[in-house]
Amino acid sequence: MPKNSGNSRPSAYLAPAMTDSEPLLSTLDALPEAGRIRSRKVSGGVATIIADASGLGAGERKALEANLKSAAALVPGIREVRVGLTASEPNRKLVAVASGKGGVGKSTLAANLAIAIARTGKKVGLIDADVYGPSQTKLLGTDERPTAEDKRLNPVHAHGIRFLSLGQLVSPGHALAWRGPMASGALAQLVEADWGDAEILVVDLPPGTGDVQLSLAQKSRPDGAVIVSTPQALSLIDATRAIDLFGKVSVPVIGLVENMSGYVCPHCGERSDPFGSGGAEEAAEAMGIPFLGRIPLDQSVREASDAGTPPAATGGPQSEAFAAIARKVLAALETAPASKHSPLEEIVDASG
Ligand code: ADP
Numbered sequence: 390m391p392k393n394s395g396n397s398r399p400s401a402y403l404a405p406a407m408t409d410s411e412p413l414l415s416t417l418d419a420l421p422e423a424g425r426i427r428s429r430k431v432s433g434g435v436a437t438i439i440a441d442a443s444g445l446g447a448g449e450r451k452a453l454e455a456n457l458k459s460a461a462a463l464v465p466g467i468r469e470v471r472v473g474l475t476a477s478e479p480n481r482k483l484v485a486v487a488s489g490k491g492g493v494g495k496s497t498l499a500a501n502l503a504i505a506i507a508r509t510g511k512k513v514g515l516i517d518a519d520v521y522g523p524s525q526t527k528l529l530g531t532d533e534r535p536t537a538e539d540k541r542l543n544p545v546h547a548h549g550i551r552f553l554s555l556g557q558l559v560s561p562g563h564a565l566a567w568r569g570p571m572a573s574g575a576l577a578q579l580v581e582a583d584w585g586d587a588e589i590l591v592v593d594l595p596p597g598t599g600d601v602q603l604s605l606a607q608k609s610r611p612d613g614a615v616i617v618s619t620p621q622a623l624s625l626i627d628a629t630r631a632i633d634l635f636g637k638v639s640v641p642v643i644g645l646v647e648n649m650s651g652y653v654c655p656h657c658g659e660r661s662d663p664f665g666s667g668g669a670e671e672a673a674e675a676m677g678i679p680f681l682g683r684i685p686l687d688q689s690v691r692e693a694s695d696a697g698t699p700p701a702a703t704g705g706p707q708s709e710a711f712a713a714i715a716r717k718v719l720a721a722l723e724t725a726p727a728s729k730h731s732p733l734e735e736i737v738d739a740s741g
Pocket residue numbers: 488490491492493494495496497498524596648649650684685686687688689690691692694695
């Protein structure tokens with residue numbers, strides 16, 4: 390039986406002594422930013438404050454840090470203030486848009502899919518990782534260059550989404566001479582940019598099955614891949630290779646989109662099928678993957694894309710085709726197995 394385990398009590402109740410921290414606590418509690426403070430303590434005249442900066446942009450994070458520092462520095466007895474900011478990343482989903490070959494409309498689909506998802510109310514980012522021909526600045530109609538803060542890129546805003554493109558990292562008109570590790574490194578920089586509260590990132594991959602696709606699959610573990618093909622047999626054979634690659638690296642294939650499907654002559658109204666018809670739906674069925682829908686070959690899609698006004702953003706006749714695909718992609722993401730992007734507490738800034 391241990392000693393003093395019984396009922397012995399101090400003869401008189403002693404109020405706890407005022408601690409060093411109390412003036413700091415009451416000062417911080419009175420701040421408008423109090424709700425973001427996760428811990429605060431004082432030791433030997435050094436105040437250490439940890440605050441949650443989730444969802445704040447770079448400027449707002451700086452302001453939060455500055456306000457906490459200046460308020461704490463005024464507390465008597467404090468000679469140094471250290472502020473650490475944490476951010477819990479949103480449970481962000483990553484969707485890769487891929488194709489077996491170039492020119493099938495993969496970038497067009499990626500841009501319009503991102504915008505159509507954003508129009509459902511989601512916060513969406515688009516990454517243009519097409520190292521052979523980054524075209525999202527043209528498709529989205531802006532040459533604005535991203536800024537960087539603490540070596541992290543700040544995406545550019547257009548048509549209700551935010552985006553970053555490999556094309557923004559080189560001077561206009563200069564070819565990207567990046568392949569292999571350099572392209573993969575640049576892609577990582579885009580994925581790790583300051584996407585703020587974006588819930589979904591759509592990645593426009595280069596065509597084919599090369600290093601960039603592999604590096605994205607392995608490092609960023611996409612939650613799903615959307616494959617774009619024309620109805621043409623040749624394009625479908627290449628699409629099959631892309632599907633096979635995602636299977637090998639355990640990235641779920643959300644489904645196949647048939648682009649440039651059926652052409653209605655703007656003059657006589659007659660419908661023709663320059664790239665064949667129904668091929669992608671049959672191929673999807675044969676491979677046991679969902680068919681997500683078809684986008685017609687339509688001159689207005691090409692014209693709107695060239696003009697930097699994506700059809701999904703304008704509510705024109707083709708926007709419903711993109712919206713229908715967006716709904717299927719969202720439904721697939723919702724029912725996907727629990728993401729490996731578990732909320733991650735990460736120190737994004739600490740100063741002292
Ligand atoms: P990829 O990314 O596969 O190389 P793009 O998205 O750059 O292909 O499209 C190639 C060209 O085809 C572009 O000029 C684009 O405007 C055009 N295009 C894409 N989809 C359609 C469509 N459904 N109807 C008409 N033109 C299209």
